[in-house]
Amino acid sequence: MIILTVRTFSLLSLEYATEGIRSMITAQIDVSGLAKRIGDVEAVRDATFVAAPGRVTGFLGPNGAGKSTTLRMLLGLARPDAGTALIGGRPYTELPDPTGTVGAVLDLAGAHPAMTARGHLRSYCALGGHAVGRAEQVAELTGMTDYLDRRVGGFSTGMRQRLSLATALLGDPGVLVLDEPSNGLDPAGIVWLRTFLREFAADGGTVLISSHVLTELQYGIDDLVLIDRGRTTWTGPLSEFTEHGTSLEAAFLELTSDGASPLPTGTEGIRA
């Protein structure tokens, strides 16, 4: 996809880029020293990383590592005990146009089963103050046009994932935050999602995508953030993680042990 950027200017710390007929507000994600205790559990102890515009950043860690809790803090759904999680230099709750800045998929679309996809999207257009025609536009972007008049109750998990993504895109955000979006997608759906996210980033968007499945991220991301037991243990370009012959899987296992192992030889990413 060719980017025709005709103008950019700074809006707070957000970059507003106009490109062809489409415009988006792009912004960097900055997480620093983030911590959150839930009951007796230190769900997040020290998460520090950046997700940059124009890049797809994978947020990888084993089950229970703290990925969802970190993303919930980033999206203003949980209050950090310490540290900051900023989008374009601001907490989510202080963004002037939250849905026009960030699209998030944390859970499968919680639409009423009797509602059609079109009805679901149109009600979110009304809630978010978006033009009603956005429903059909995001359906086209996510390959949902043929399903618009079907009831959500009959959707497969993969179609629900697409509907969630379509809903997140209604405000034409420049930042996408996706928590395990490949769950329930078949191989063709995974390839489609990977291609969609790469094009979104190629247009200048910021993508942060979490997963505990290595193979989901291996071919679709530019940068990698590893989290283990609530701490980011490695951040950097994926190419640095694997270029010296260490497989992603081997490096992942090494860096999600007890943290005592050395970095893969030649790896220049940052180890926390």
Ligand SMILES: Nc1ncnc2c1ncn2[C@@H]1O[C@H](COP(=O)(O)OP(=O)(O)OP(=O)(O)O)[C@@H](O)[C@H]1O
């Ligand atoms: N509501 C909660 N009540 C109690 N403990 C919680 C709660 N939410 C998260 N935790 C705990 O916090 C830790 C981090 O959980 P989190 O869901 O953030 O991990 P995750 O990396 O997203 O895991 P997964 O890959 O399995 O989704 C885990 O030990 C989890 O059990």
